[in-house]
Amino acid sequence: MYNIDLANVKSIVADIVAKHNVENVAFVGCGASKAELYPAKYFLANCSKKLRVAHYTANEFNYDTPDWLGDTTVVITASLGGSTPETVKANSVAKAAGATVVSVTHAAGSALTKEADYTIVHGFEANYAAKLEKMGYVLALAVEILQQVEGFDKYDKMIEGLTNVFEAAENAANSARKSAKEFAEKYKDAPVVYVMSSGASMEVAYSTSICLMMEMQWVNSGSFHSGEFFHGPFEIVDKDVPFILLMNDGKTRPVDARALTFLHRFDALTTVVDAKDYGLGNAVDSSVITYFNPLMHTAVFRVYAEELSYVRQHPLTLRRYMWKLEY
């Protein structure tokens, strides 16, 4: 019911691999879409023994295009509406260099699909699981590329996870309402909110900060890796300074746990969204669970953002500049 089309992903990658010698994979997007590419980048960069993996905000890719971009490169771009000008331009830059482009978007026929060699159209509105499809498809592309280019001993576990995680995340989001309401009450007047995570979820923290807080709520915010917390940011901790920790189940859990201990010790205003509390381990094998935290965090925190927007009477769709002005 909540599954993505893994067979289509497999077939796209098979076609690419049949035609090209894949040596480089570049993930390119902007804002929330850039962040949604990160779990796949994290997975592929850590698990591949041969591929070169890169991740760019689109205009950096466009203006400082890497020297190696060419016909051994697969460029994976993403944009919800498919019209983000910088990302559409990145497709042109990639094609001009001879790269293969796979674009992931909610908008069939959008500008992003025009130059793409392959397009995957993902859901969004239906439910919380649908809002994860973009991130999930990109992760599935990375898994298939790794398997088909060099083989991956945990491939079956990754496919199992990609099959199960959407329903698990949907259920998690639907059980988060009460906690989300408590969060909204506690944070509604916060002058600034910090967001932390680690591992594959690092850019969920980033997009929570720059999109959900700054863009959609006009709340001051910063984000950083929970392992970096002790090398600068923790000096800002004081009683009632607001933090959100997206806590991972998997390899970097001890890094998150150390930050949490410190936050509690000094009575910071702390909200923890722990993938373990939401049963990620029931849906995904422990050998690969590290890579599935971002889907769980994104689904659950969406509910938190909704409740915050209700209490603050500030719809998540309200903008002062975006969609209104030329810039």
Next chain:
Amino acid sequence: MYNIDLANVKSIVADIVAKHNVENVAFVGCGASKAELYPAKYFLANCSKKLRVAHYTANEFNYDTPDWLGDTTVVITASLGGSTPETVKANSVAKAAGATVVSVTHAAGSALTKEADYTIVHGFEANYAAKLEKMGYVLALAVEILQQVEGFDKYDKMIEGLTNVFEAAENAANSARKSAKEFAEKYKDAPVVYVMSSGASMEVAYSTSICLMMEMQWVNSGSFHSGEFFHGPFEIVDKDVPFILLMNDGKTRPVDARALTFLHRFDALTTVVDAKDYGLGNAVDSSVITYFNPLMHTAVFRVYAEELSYVRQHPLTLRRYMWKLEY
């Protein structure tokens, strides 16, 4: 007078390349040192056609160690005092996997040097240029690795830049005092300060935010790429919201310039530290200038941070937790 020992770097890399088949280069550190590794990572990831390049906060490397770590990997670690526990541990993790470790530190004989195969000791106290030596040595290592492993057509230009940039940055810092005092007066009561940059200087913005602002001034702060500004953060812009833009001379300058135009349009409280204003182009060839912005930005902004600390009567060395508690 302000030069680093490029011959030593060349000789270290020659020794590594004679003994090992170098396929991967991992840069590992924490906080400011992690950020000071970024220009080298940025350079090598964009310019190398064969090497795989990665960049980690140390505890992520320790807890989620990449599958490919082994005897074809050079791990470059950095720590000012040489005692950062996570980075010292990273040396052990790297050595246990058979990697070659090069450590860059100000502290000869420190814990970081114990397991390192090669150690480079850099200056710090003497002047502003000396504070750039860590970043400069790491960039020099990346340049030598690229040249000796696969060749680099702009090698001579990079060496010329590495020879000239320290004096240029020292002179820039010494001419920044007046602007820095103006900045300090304007920002001394700012409740939050945002820092932006792009390209090789992205993590100068990051360390300016998490170290100079949060750690050393207990001022709320966030940082992001100037290309990401339009995909979330710009919705926080309002009259008098404080921003710092570390503006690059080189390929990503148009990305920074677009953000600046927007900040001016909406009367944000804007401070620009522009590498072009400080004559970076007189010291470094235009074909490689992109990679030298971080040294100029770091030198000049150090003066800005000093002046802010004087006006706020908050020494840059004041801490509430760091160096005081176990955590």
